[in-house]
Amino acid sequence: MVDNFIVGVDLDGVCADYVTGFRRCVAKELSIDPLSLPPITQWGYDQWGLSFDDYKELHRKAVQEYHLFRDLPLLENCEKVLWRLSDAGIWIRLITHRLYTNWTHQVAAKDTVDWLDKNNIPYRDICFMGAKSEVQADLYIEDAPHNVDALREAGNQVIVFDQPYNQDLSGLRAKNWLEAEEIILAKAAEHNPVQTKLPGLDVASTRLQ
Numbered sequence: 001m002v003d004n005f006i007v008g009v010d011l012d013g014v015c016a017d018y019v020t021g022f023r024r025c026v027a028k029e030l031s032i033d034p035l036s037l038p039p040i041t042q043w044g045y046d047q048w049g050l051s052f053d054d055y056k057e058l059h060r061k062a063v064q065e066y067h068l069f070r071d072l073p074l075l076e077n078c079e080k081v082l083w084r085l086s087d088a089g090i091w092i093r094l095i096t097h098r099l100y101t102n103w104t105h106q107v108a109a110k111d112t113v114d115w116l117d118k119n120n121i122p123y124r125d126i127c128f129m130g131a132k133s134e135v136q137a138d139l140y141i142e143d144a145p146h147n148v149d150a151l152r153e154a155g156n157q158v159i160v161f162d163q164p165y166n167q168d169l170s171g172l173r174a175k176n177w178l179e180a181e182e183i184i185l186a187k188a189a190e191h192n193p194v195q196t197k198l199p200g201l202d203v204a205s206t207r208l209q
């Protein structure tokens with residue numbers, strides 16, 4: 001039986017540029033210039049003057065009325081690297097907490113799957129859940145500080161996908177998808193090592209005349 005190496009891949013902030021898409025929606029909804037909303041360098045949206053309740057309501061509107069998840073920009077090289085990893089036999093398991101807001105599930109799930117198809121992203125399965133450590137992946141790639149901490153506390157290996165709001169996190173880190181590819185391939189090789197010498201056989205030199 002093939003023992004597939006499973007990579008748990010987060011969507012927002014790892015495959016999709018959530019902050020850019022959300023900025024567009026917030027600017028439209030509040031009738032302001034998107035450039036008046038500063039870069040997000042801390043987790044949350046305090047830097048845009050939004051309370052947690054403001055954020056939740058704007059996020060709900062963005063998902064339901066502006067189809068945020070259908071139109072998010074794709075992060076560079078994401079789909080190319082995921083195809084190469086998939087071709088190498090690595091199991092791509094997408095994990096997302098996008099059903100976080102009540103009453104938006106149909107549009108969130110549909111727009112997510114449409115977006116994945118439109119952007120040609122390969123995956124074997126997709127989990128819509130908040131408790132990410134319960135999906136059983138060998139390695140995770142994640143941007144949210146609280147998710148990285150929770151996954152690591154549960155004993156998982158996690159690559160931090162570099163974002164301005166997760167600079168305080170230590171450990172494995174990929175600045176982009178090309179760096180992530182190198183780390184994932186190295187971890188997959190550790191998991192399924194190539195056997196360089198079959199047990200019980202003499203050194204290879206005696207096989208050649």
Ligand SMILES: [Mg+2]
Pocket residue numbers: 010011012013014142143144
């Ligand atoms: Mg994320």
